[in-house]
Amino acid sequence: MTLIRPAHEADLAAVAAIYNVEVEQGVGTFDTEPKGPGHFAARLDAADPRDVFLVAEEGGIVGGFAYSGPFRPRPAYAATRETSVYLASSARGRGLGRALYTELLARLDAADVHTTMAVIALPNDASEALHAALGFERVGVLREVGHKHGRWVDTAWWQRLP
Numbered sequence: 001m002t003l004i005r006p007a008h009e010a011d012l013a014a015v016a017a018i019y020n021v022e023v024e025q026g027v028g029t030f031d032t033e034p035k036g037p038g039h040f041a042a043r044l045d046a047a048d049p050r051d052v053f054l055v056a057e058e059g060g061i062v063g064g065f066a067y068s069g070p071f072r073p074r075p076a077y078a079a080t081r082e083t084s085v086y087l088a089s090s091a092r093g094r095g096l097g098r099a100l101y102t103e104l105l106a107r108l109d110a111a112d113v114h115t116t117m118a119v120i121a122l123p124n125d126a127s128e129a130l131h132a133a134l135g136f137e138r139v140g141v142l143r144e145v146g147h148k149h150g151r152w153v154d155t156a157w158w159q160r161l162p
Helices: 009-025 037-044 096-110 125-133
Strands: 002-006 053-058 061-070 080-087 115-121 137-148 151-160
Touching: 002 096, 009 037, 009 053, 009 061, 009 080, 037 053, 053 096, 061 096, 080 096, 096 125, 115 125, 125 137, 125 151
Parallel strands: 080 115
Antiparallel strands: 002 053, 053 061, 061 080, 115 151, 137 151
């Protein structure tokens, strides 16, 4: 059984391990250096009370995580949050991303977040399909904005309005 719950400090090593696979092998993040658990500790005590940091746990093992954060630092953007979901490779294709995102969006809705944004490195058909199924709309593509693993990467911008 999958448990979606708030992240705790004890989860941060597993969170960092999942994230660092994308750092080192993927384009799901444009970070290029691995991050330690301390990098994620600030998300536990988010500056904005609307922000959420969740993990998906199966049999005591963290298989994925999701969080929200500021879209942009200026005050007029405060009701807009950017979201991210990361899954361990062993947890993909089993509905874990949908479960995490569903809970994340429910909590953001309850916190009166007006707009939710997501940025998806392309190509990523599975992530784009998930976002569309959860009510996001693709609102743009930025061409060749990241360079990672020897290639230029496009990003699709997805937006969910109430």
